[in-house]
Amino acid sequence: MKYNKEEIxxxxxxxxxxxxxxxxxxxxxxxxxxxxxIALKSLGYNREExxxxxxxxxxxxxxxxxxxxxxxxxMEKGKQTERSEYKLRKKxxxxxxxxxxxxxLKKNDKIYAxxxxxxxxxxxxxxxxxxxxxxxxxxxxxxxxxxxxGLVDLKGNLIDCNNRAEHFLSVHxxxxxxxxxxxxxxxxxxxxxxxxxxxxxxxKNILKGEIPEPIEFKLYRTVxxxxxxxxxxxxxxxxxxxxxxxxxxxxxxxxxxxxxxKxxxxxxKNLVENAQEGVWAVDENDDTIFVNPKxxxxxxxxxxxxxxxxxxxxxxxxxxxxxxxxxKRREKGLKDSYELEFIKKDGTLLNTSIKxxxxxxxxxxxxxxxxxxxxxxxxxxxxxxxKxxxKRYRNLFESMPYVIVLINQKGTITDCNPAIEKLIGYDKxxxxxxxxxxxxxIHPKYLPVILKRFKRVIKGEVxxxxxxxxxxxxVNLIWINYQSSLVDLGNESLLQIIVDDISxxxxxxxxxxxxxxxxxxxxxxxxxxxxxxxxxTTILDYKGKEEDLYLPPELFLGKKLTKVxxxxxxxxxxxxxxxxIKTQQPQLMEYALTIKNETRHFEARFLFFSEERVxxxxxxxxxxxxxxxxxxxxxxxxxxLDQIRKDLISRVSHELKTPLVSxxxxxxxxLKNFKEKMKDEELELLEIIQKGGKRLKHLIENLLDxxxxxxxxxxxxxxxxxxxxxxxxxxxxxIYLIKERKLILNIEQPESLxxxxxxxxxxxxxxxxxxxxxxxxxxxxxxxxxxxxxxxxAEFSVSDTGVGLTKEEMNIIFTRFGKIERYGQGLEYIxxxxxxxxxxxxxxxxxxxxxxxxxxxxxxxKGSTFIVQLPIQNRDK
Numbered sequence: 001m002k003y004n005k006e007e008i009x010x011x012x013x014x015x016x017x018x019x020x021x022x023x024x025x026x027x028x029x030x031x032x033x034x035x036x037x038i039a040l041k042s043l044g045y046n047r048e049e050x051x052x053x054x055x056x057x058x059x060x061x062x063x064x065x066x067x068x069x070x071x072x073x074x075m076e077k078g079k080q081t082e083r084s085e086y087k088l089r090k091k092x093x094x095x096x097x098x099x100x101x102x103x104x105l106k107k108n109d110k111i112y113a114x115x116x117x118x119x120x121x122x123x124x125x126x127x128x129x130x131x132x133x134x135x136x137x138x139x140x141x142x143x144x145x146x147x148x149x150g151l152v153d154l155k156g157n158l159i160d161c162n163n164r165a166e167h168f169l170s171v172h173x174x175x176x177x178x179x180x181x182x183x184x185x186x187x188x189x190x191x192x193x194x195x196x197x198x199x200x201x202x203x204k205n206i207l208k209g210e211i212p213e214p215i216e217f218k219l220y221r222t223v224x225x226x227x228x229x230x231x232x233x234x235x236x237x238x239x240x241x242x243x244x245x246x247x248x249x250x251x252x253x254x255x256x257x258x259x260x261x262k263x264x265x266x267x268x269k270n271l272v273e274n275a276q277e278g279v280w281a282v283d284e285n286d287d288t289i290f291v292n293p294k295x296x297x298x299x300x301x302x303x304x305x306x307x308x309x310x311x312x313x314x315x316x317x318x319x320x321x322x323x324x325x326x327x328k329r330r331e332k333g334l335k336d337s338y339e340l341e342f343i344k345k346d347g348t349l350l351n352t353s354i355k356x357x358x359x360x361x362x363x364x365x366x367x368x369x370x371x372x373x374x375x376x377x378x379x380x381x382x383x384x385x386x387k388x389x390x391k392r393y394r395n396l397f398e399s400m401p402y403v404i405v406l407i408n409q410k411g412t413i414t415d416c417n418p419a420i421e422k423l424i425g426y427d428k429x430x431x432x433x434x435x436x437x438x439x440x441x442i443h444p445k446y447l448p449v450i451l452k453r454f455k456r457v458i459k460g461e462v463x464x465x466x467x468x469x470x471x472x473x474x475v476n477l478i479w480i481n482y483q484s485s486l487v488d489l490g491n492e493s494l495l496q497i498i499v500d501d502i503s504x505x506x507x508x509x510x511x512x513x514x515x516x517x518x519x520x521x522x523x524x525x526x527x528x529x530x531x532x533x534x535x536x537t538t539i540l541d542y543k544g545k546e547e548d549l550y551l552p553p554e555l556f557l558g559k560k561l562t563k564v565x566x567x568x569x570x571x572x573x574x575x576x577x578x579x580x581i582k583t584q585q586p587q588l589m590e591y592a593l594t595i596k597n598e599t600r601h602f603e604a605r606f607l608f609f610s611e612e613r614v615x616x617x618x619x620x621x622x623x624x625x626x627x628x629x630x631x632x633x634x635x636x637x638x639x640x641l642d643q644i645r646k647d648l649i650s651r652v653s654h655e656l657k658t659p660l661v662s663x664x665x666x667x668x669x670x671l672k673n674f675k676e677k678m679k680d681e682e683l684e685l686l687e688i689i690q691k692g693g694k695r696l697k698h699l700i701e702n703l704l705d706x707x708x709x710x711x712x713x714x715x716x717x718x719x720x721x722x723x724x725x726x727x728x729x730x731x732x733x734x735i736y737l738i739k740e741r742k743l744i745l746n747i748e749q750p751e752s753l754x755x756x757x758x759x760x761x762x763x764x765x766x767x768x769x770x771x772x773x774x775x776x777x778x779x780x781x782x783x784x785x786x787x788x789x790x791x792x793x794a795e796f797s798v799s800d801t802g803v804g805l806t807k808e809e810m811n812i813i814f815t816r817f818g819k820i821e822r823y824g825q826g827l828e829y830i831x832x833x834x835x836x837x838x839x840x841x842x843x844x845x846x847x848x849x850x851x852x853x854x855x856x857x858x859x860x861x862k863g864s865t866f867i868v869q870l871p872i873q874n875r876d877k
Contacts, residue, residue: 003027007549018357022119022120023035027106028063028075028517030056032053035050058089074102079103085098101119119276128382131611152182152246154207154244158177158178158181158184186199216251229248232246232247232249240485241462273292277373279370279371280295281369281371285310289307311323314342339352349668355371355717357371405420405431405495406494409436413431413434419562424471441470441471449466453484468482484496530618539556539557539559539564542556550593586608587606598687601625717758718756718758722797726763726766733767749877750783750787764841766798768838776864777800783798784799792872
């Protein structure tokens, strides 16, 4: 049936005249009957050459088979169900890629030709190809990927994968999969077994060296719904070992989108309604007059929301100026292709490629614009991933702790990472561009070996790493691990050399040999028994004097400890062996045996030897046990003496307290009532009695506190108090004594700071510290009381300009009876009275408050500072 060009061009006038896509018509045998200018220009042919063109001129065998299949589908169903991609050969020999769908042309209800609409996707395919090449070049250097990446050995066992496995299988993690065959993995869920034959076919093709097309399949997760996945595989060489790398991408969203699109295509028969691209028409003022469902889907708006809305509403200010410039071109009747970002309804940006054409009246008057809009977000993402991939590789290459060197097939160093400077002292600039054979780096002994390996690797051989010696820039020799492989970077195959410094390892190996010699010498010399036992306590070997053994060797070698040892020891031995193997930590066991009618004590140390064996060193400790027994008896005697001391202090303190109250009370009453009637000698004698009584009363109170501390009966009655008031009251009580000793007192504190404390006990601490400062500071000296808040702590300090403390004195001042005796010239002002219990009791009181007390001093006659820290909130120490 003859093709009527005029009739078809009139019927599809907008397509042939306004579309920026490739429009073409071919008969059922693939002969080209017609094409628009864009199609001819894209392929490099002129219109006169159309009669001589056929699909066989433009596509390879694989694409030709696809075209035949699509033609057959159109003939059977009357339409094309899915878009197809073709790789077309231009007249000049280069290729372009198009994504196309077809409409059957009928006459008398009989299909006689096919109208094709194709989108040039060459840029997208090139970007995808570059990304794929980039991933193939460097994928073994990357461990993190947004996709599941797995390495499978040549037997089909998974040897490594990233943590995306959990996303795909939901419950199972990376550790659950490593070591399993892919058939086992797909059999975790019975529903996935159908994938195995397809996967096996892909696996076999990869092993043959082919690069199969990606496969898409449905994977049922262990828990939950299924996912649609895209799988790509390739053969790679990592450190001289071949394996297959599979990259699996979650395309569930894409498949769902494709399903929605397919449903949309089934609803509408109109060409524009079925278009895979967004279609947008605006009038001469850029107000929207038509949109198709695809565009609404892309932008997130309904058709009703978009009709009548100016296109500028969907653009950022920076885009408006651009689109205005293109509209001026369309007013002149020009078509345009450009990229533009639209604002979607959810506020995100949509990257698109625009193919716009003017809408003109028959007279050529401009009435608006018509545009096909493609979502190129994936292409942009692919381009961005390519940039990021190359950037990550470069960052990884530069930051690797080991040396990486790239050498071309002529032996010239083309690149190396900065780690080389740390290893051998050369800056990379000193090496790049140089022939490695001419550098005085490789030890002459190993240079022939390296040159031979260089030739073999260039031929594609996979070689194991070797250890060699090289010279550093300072001519010192070091040991390295040298491994090389052939990698494809761009259009060039390079030798990649990875070097790791093993000098310390070599040194350690030598030291280990020496250590083993020393160990053997020591081992042979030690008097201990040695037994090597299996995991079930079977005795494999021993060392020791036979006369000291519990049994002769012929009765225990090859037998289990649990069979030859007494009942009370065998369970202990078995548990010790098991725990040693399980924890790989030493186990200690003490036991007694009767040997030659004598009870002897032993200490057995169980040491991890291997996963199945334990070494046991046994030492006799009979003498030590006897000594321990004597020590325990002496300790018990000392405890009894200490209890007697505690009881004596307690009883004496209570017995002295009662008569002492009468002495102190009586002297105070006499002074109060008869002071005016007494002679000076009598008054002086009575004051001596009163002072001595008070001092003795203070000593007894301290001794009673010591008793309470010893019996854990020193308890607190905590209540909220303003510690600032306490400091002021104690300072006022001692003002007479301060003035008497001609001292200057400075107080630095806030107006109020409330703490939960035992007021009486804290008064005791503050008074003791202030009194010590007064006693140990010379006339005209300074004493400073300071209170400040530091985070959750109240810090109180007493500083003086007195005699100071030596390091030895600071080690004993907080101990029981830790009184410091200081005499000599220049120390006459010191008040040496005291029991040496005050600071010890103060420390116990501060500890009970969950606080801290310490002393600071730079030495003799340089003053001292006592610091107390109390928690502002209650806390357990």
